[in-house]
């Protein structure tokens with residue numbers, strides 16, 4: 834699969850996930866609103882929440898984590914964020930930059946070697962060794 838196709842599939846999946854997330858969170862928030870409206874019926878409400886987060890694996894080595902905001906009385910998740918320490922696009926970019934930097938250094942070294950050789954040739958020519 835080409836990078837372009839891969840990126841398009843990732844984008845499509847991300848858009849579907851975002852739509853699903855929006856729908857589920859809207860339902861949860863509506864349920865929390867309904868629970869508070871039964872008690873207060875204010876336009877703006879202060880809700881009691883707790884926050885917790887976890888990583889995909891233990892030992893601080895995981896690249897993926899999630900933070901969750903839970904409304905205390907209903908137990909519903911009213912917000913969350915999935916975080917990643919890894920970005921495929923950034924890793925590709927990093928590899929390309931490193932390879933171009935390595936290429937540049939090799940080119941610089943080759944140019945420096947050619948320059949030294951030319952200088953040596955000129956010295957040998959002046960000394961009559963050619």
Ligand SMILES: [Zn+2]
Nearest residue numbers: 920921922923
């Ligand atoms: Zn990135």
